[in-house]
Amino acid sequence: MIDVVELVTRRKEEVKDLDRPLVVVTYAQSIDGCIGADDNAQPLLLSGRESFSLTHMLRNNCAAILVGAGTAANDNPRLAVNADFVALHLHNQEHNQEQQTSQNNIQTNEHNRPNLIIRHPRPVVLDPSLRISLAARLVQLRNSPIVFCAFDPVLSPDLVAKQQALELEHVSVVNMHSFTPDFSLNNKPNPQNPTSSSAINIPAMLFVLKSRFNVDSLMVEGGASIISSFLSLGTRFVDQIIITIAPLLVGNGIRAYSSQIPTSSNFPSTDTSLIFTPHVHLVDPVYHQYGRDIVVSARVYRSTIESARAAAKKSSEFIDFSSIAEQDQPRSDELLIVPDFVPVDVHDALVAAMTHKLSRLMGATYMERHFDGVITGYKEASVSAWGFQASVPDDAISLAQVRDALKARIPDDTAMAMVIRWIEASTEAVISQQQQLLSNSSNSSNSNQKISWLPPHILELRAPTFQTPSGIGPHVDHLGAFGAKIAGVCLGSDAVMRFAQKDDPSRSFSALLPNRCLYFQCGSVRFNYTHEIPVDPAQHVFKNVFIERGRRISVLIRDSHPTQ
């Protein structure tokens, strides 16, 4: 049996430092995957008593419970805890522990559950245009409901009046229309369609729930649009999923999860829910039988970086040109991506060393904005500022030497100089080898000649959260300061890099930079395209796969300008 209390407590602890609540998606479906009848005539009763008891135990242990406007209108739910169901759950659990088989004759009156504390969660409704009725049960029960909407008060005075009426009924109404989160660069009003700017951005909504309403755990019940919106955000915003599967075939019904997120005038097109991958993998699933139902509890995993990596056998497979016409694409040897360039043990030692060095040089706090506004949430240093000369002899430094130098996890400056020389020498070797593979020797840039590298630049981006975003805006590296070649070693996290033509940013494409890779830019990718590590999480997408980005350190090496 799933111990919901333990599950929620454990997972709450895991996310306690995030700026959002724990998110548990919980719903009941038929064996053929339906959560409702397609006529939406009335709610479909799927769960049996035992699995309902689990749902109510979960409600009792979460600070808030969320449904969409569709469910609020169709089901008129209470979203409260039924004490009898909680008692039944506790009884069954005890029963199981004692390995007794009979589940009959359960008395669920107040007398045999003296320790039962019932805490109703706060109902939360995502309702962009305030469709909810004042007479709705969840309003009238007065368990401090919160309704998130998104409308322009100037354009919709009728909705302002509805908001006031709801507030008189003790509903907290939060209009997300005016909430313009810093990171959501895509979330700009669209002059063609003013209502499209009124998106309820789910990460922003979660942030408000935690910061303003102190909600540390949220149960998401449905319906279909809500479930699809949350699941499309993947591991960043869903911690656990608990699905009750009832022995029923519905036929034409409403599917819990749709690979096409529904759109309607009410459904915002700019929501980050457009971060979308069709397949949601459930990780570490646990199956239990509750009466006649099966309950699956699992973590959600949607970022398929491993399969993206496995599928990408050569550099070009880490580049997605699907959004740019062939004639506008750069040449295949102008952007190279070499996965697994840095061995795992070297990577770990380097991350420790760089983290240590950057903290000593810049302190514990990240810079919010670079002087030119390009970088957000970062620490940086040039290796020339580290107080050592990279005076390591030119002859190739082997990986074994580097490993020896890095044995102490925080290596000294001589060891770091060796590492930098190894990165430079290996980069030269890789560039030469890859370009020979990729190009006819006639059109390949001359890569065999010795490159005069400038001191490396180390850049750390913090792990982005809603409140503390990070990224590098679109830019072309300084044309007067650097030469024609840029190479970067990526440590700490996978990332998506986006490229856009300088003169026409609509001509753009993206690349996946897997952790421990080397990437190399030259030719038009160096001079004619801007590149960025997007701040906006909606753009952390490669070939339709959402790529989670954590704390990331890059070691950038650039050759010197020909005039220097």
Ligand SMILES: NC(=O)C1=CN([C@@H]2O[C@H](COP(=O)(O)OP(=O)(O)OC[C@H]3O[C@@H](n4cnc5c(N)ncnc54)[C@H](O)[C@@H]3O)[C@@H](O)[C@H]2O)C=CC1
């Ligand atoms: N079996 C179960 O466990 C459950 C079944 N249901 C069923 O689901 C059905 C309702 O599903 P739907 O029609 O899809 O309604 P829904 O409850 O998902 O609400 C859809 C509405 O919510 C709002 N919405 C959804 N995502 C949003 C977003 N990202 N930002 C802003 N607003 C958003 C929009 O106004 C949209 O029209 C009903 O039949 C209900 O009985 C609902 C909950 C649980």
Ligand SMILES: Nc1nc(O)c(N)c(N[C@@H]2O[C@H](COP(=O)(O)O)[C@@H](O)[C@H]2O)n1
């Ligand atoms: N767990 C579960 N099993 C079913 O069979 C269901 N139909 C639902 N529906 C959800 O429960 C809400 C109604 O419950 P209350 O009125 O609050 O008791 C309904 O709106 C769905 O969210 N759930």
